[in-house]
Amino acid sequence: MVPQGWSNARIWTAALLLCVSAAAAGVEERKPEPPQPAPEKAEPKAEDAAADAARQPVIRPAGPEDGRRIEALLLRLSEWESTAVERTAAGLKVRALIVPDAFAYRVAKAYFERRGQGDTHTRALAMVARNLPGWKRFEKQSLLAIELENPTPKLGGDDRRVFTLEAKNAAKQVELTDAKRRKLLLRFAEKPKGLRQASLSIQKFWVTSDGATTRRPRFPGDPASVGREPLVSKPFAALVLEEKPARLDLLVSRRTLERTGSREFRVAISQWKKYEGPFEKDRLDLNLGRSWDEVKDLDLQVSLPPAGLATSPELQELVEEARAAAER
Numbered sequence: 640m641v642p643q644g645w646s647n648a649r650i651w652t653a654a655l656l657l658c659v660s661a662a663a664a665g666v667e668e669r670k671p672e673p674p675q676p677a678p679e680k681a682e683p684k685a686e687d688a689a690a691d692a693a694r695q696p697v698i699r700p701a702g703p704e705d706g707r708r709i710e711a712l713l714l715r716l717s718e719w720e721s722t723a724v725e726r727t728a729a730g731l732k733v734r735a736l737i738v739p740d741a742f743a744y745r746v747a748k749a750y751f752e753r754r755g756q757g758d759t760h761t762r763a764l765a766m767v768a769r770n771l772p773g774w775k776r777f778e779k780q781s782l783l784a785i786e787l788e789n790p791t792p793k794l795g796g797d798d799r800r801v802f803t804l805e806a807k808n809a810a811k812q813v814e815l816t817d818a819k820r821r822k823l824l825l826r827f828a829e830k831p832k833g834l835r836q837a838s839l840s841i842q843k844f845w846v847t848s849d850g851a852t853t854r855r856p857r858f859p860g861d862p863a864s865v866g867r868e869p870l871v872s873k874p875f876a877a878l879v880l881e882e883k884p885a886r887l888d889l890l891v892s893r894r895t896l897e898r899t900g901s902r903e904f905r906v907a908i909s910q911w912k913k914y915e916g917p918f919e920k921d922r923l924d925l926n927l928g929r930s931w932d933e934v935k936d937l938d939l940q941v942s943l944p945p946a947g948l949a950t951s952p953e954l955q956e957l958v959e960e961a962r963a964a965a966e967r
Contacts (some may be wrong), residue, residue, distance in 0.1 A: 656694070663812075666739075698754045705760055708953075715951040716747055719944050729913050731802055731880075732788040735906045737941050739948040741890055743784035743958050745774055750957060754949045776828065781827065781896050781948070783815060783941075785887040787833075792882045799881075799918045802934070803839060806876035808910040810848035813889060815906055817899040826890045831878065833885030840873040843925045871922070872914065879921075897948055908937040 723736035738744045746767055753763035770849030787802070794800055804812060809831075817822045896904075916929045923931050 652796055657672065667725050677685075686697040698751070699757075701759055701948060705964040707889075708760070709754070712747060712951045712957060713751070715953050716744075716751075718946070718951075719744065722942055724939050724941055726939050727935065728936045730789070730791055730800060731913065731934050731937070732790055733937055733939065734786040734788075735939050735941050736784055737891075737896075737904065737943060738784060739893065739896075739944065739946075740781040740950040740954070741893075742774060742777040743950050744782060744952040745777050746771075746958050747954055748960050750961070764961050764964040767961045768967075771961060771965050776890065779893055780828075780890040781893045782828065783813070783889040783891055785813065785906070785908070787885040787887070789882065794915060797917050797919075798915060800913065800915045801918055802880040803912050803914060803923075803931075804834075804880075804910055806836075806878065809878060813887065813906065813908055815889075815904055817904055819899070820905075823891055823895055823899070823904075825891055829889045830884045830887040831887050832885060833883045834880055835883075835893075836877040837877055837921045839877045839879075839921050839923060840874045841872040841925055841931070842888070842922045843870050845873045848930050872947055875904065893948060902943050902947070904941050906941055907937045908939075909933070911937070921963045 700709055719738050720736060723731065723733045723734050727733070749767045749770065750763050753766050754760075758766065786847055789800065789802055791800055810827075813825060815825055817823060911934045912931050913934050914923050914929070914931045917924050925931060
C-alpha cells in the first residue's frame with residue numbers, strides 16, 4: 640500500500656529502489672552455468688499484472704558495484720522527493736517540493752531514464768553528457784517543482800471541469816516566500832508541461848430588465864426580455880488544465896535560499912480559475928448562474944530535506960562523471 644501524500648515522483652523512485660535492491664541481491668560474480676531448459680510459463684494473473692506495472696521500469700545492474708551505485712543514488716533522490724507536500728482546493732490538486740540542487744537532480748533523473756531503457760552506466764552517462772550545455776541554467780540553482788492535477792475533468796453529460804490561467808498572468812502565478820515572509824525571485828526553468836494553449840472566450844446572454852438570465856435570446860410575450868443574440872467576448876490567450884496533469888519547474892538561486900536561513904518556505908499559487916459547465920469551441924458559458932472564479936487557498940508549506948541544501952557525495956560523483964564524459 641502506498642503511503643498517503645506521496646508524490647508520483649517519490650513513488651517512482653521508491654519502486655526503482657526496490658527493483659534495484661532485489662536485482663543487486665541476486666547478482667554474483669561467478670562462471671556462467673550451462674544453459675538449462677526453459678521452464679513452462681504460467682498464465683499471468685490480473686493482480687500480478689498490476690504489480691508488474693508498479694515495478695516498471697526495471698533497472699538491471701551490470702554487477703554488484705553497479706547495483707550498489709544505483710541503490711545509493713535512488714536513495715538520495717528519494718530523500719529529496721520525500722519532502723513533497725500536497726493540497727487540494729476547489730477540485731484542483733497541487734503538489735510541491737524544493738530540490739536543493741537543480742542541476743544534480745536533472746542529471747540524475749535523465750541518467751535513470753536512460754538506465755530504465757536498458758543503457759549501461761557508461762552509455763547512460765554519454766547520453767546525459769550531450770545535454771549538459773543546454774542545462775547551464777540549472778547550475779547553482781535550486782528547483783521548485785509543482786504538479787497540478789484535475790482529478791475530475793468530466794462531471795456528467797456535457798458538463799466538464801477545467802482550470803484556466805490567462806496568459807497575461809502566467810509569470811506571476813507562483814510566489815515563494817521564506818519564514819520571514821520575504822519574497823524570493825523565481826524564474827521558469829522551461830515551459831510548463833501538460834497545459835494546453837488555447838484562445839478562450841466568454842459566452843453570456845443579455846440579461847432581462849428584471850435581472851434574470853435566459854438561454855434564449857427572447858421570450859415571446861415577455862416585455863422584459865431584451866431579445867438580442869448572446870454576447871461572446873473577444874478571444875484571449877490562456878493555459879488550460881484538463882485531463883492531463885501539468886508540471887511547473889521554477890528556479891531559485893541556491894545562494895538566495897541559503898542566505899534566508901530558513902528551512903521552511905511558503906508556496907502561494909494564484910490566478911487559476913475554475914469553470915464547470917459546457918465547454919465547446921473553448922467557450923466558457925456563464926449562462927444560468929455558472930461561475931468562473933479564482934481558486935483560493937492554494938498555499939503550501941514546503942521544507943528542505945533533512946540534509947538542507949547539501950548535495951550528497953553520490954550525486955556529486957554522478958555529475959562529475961557526466962562532465963568527464965562530455966569532455967571526451
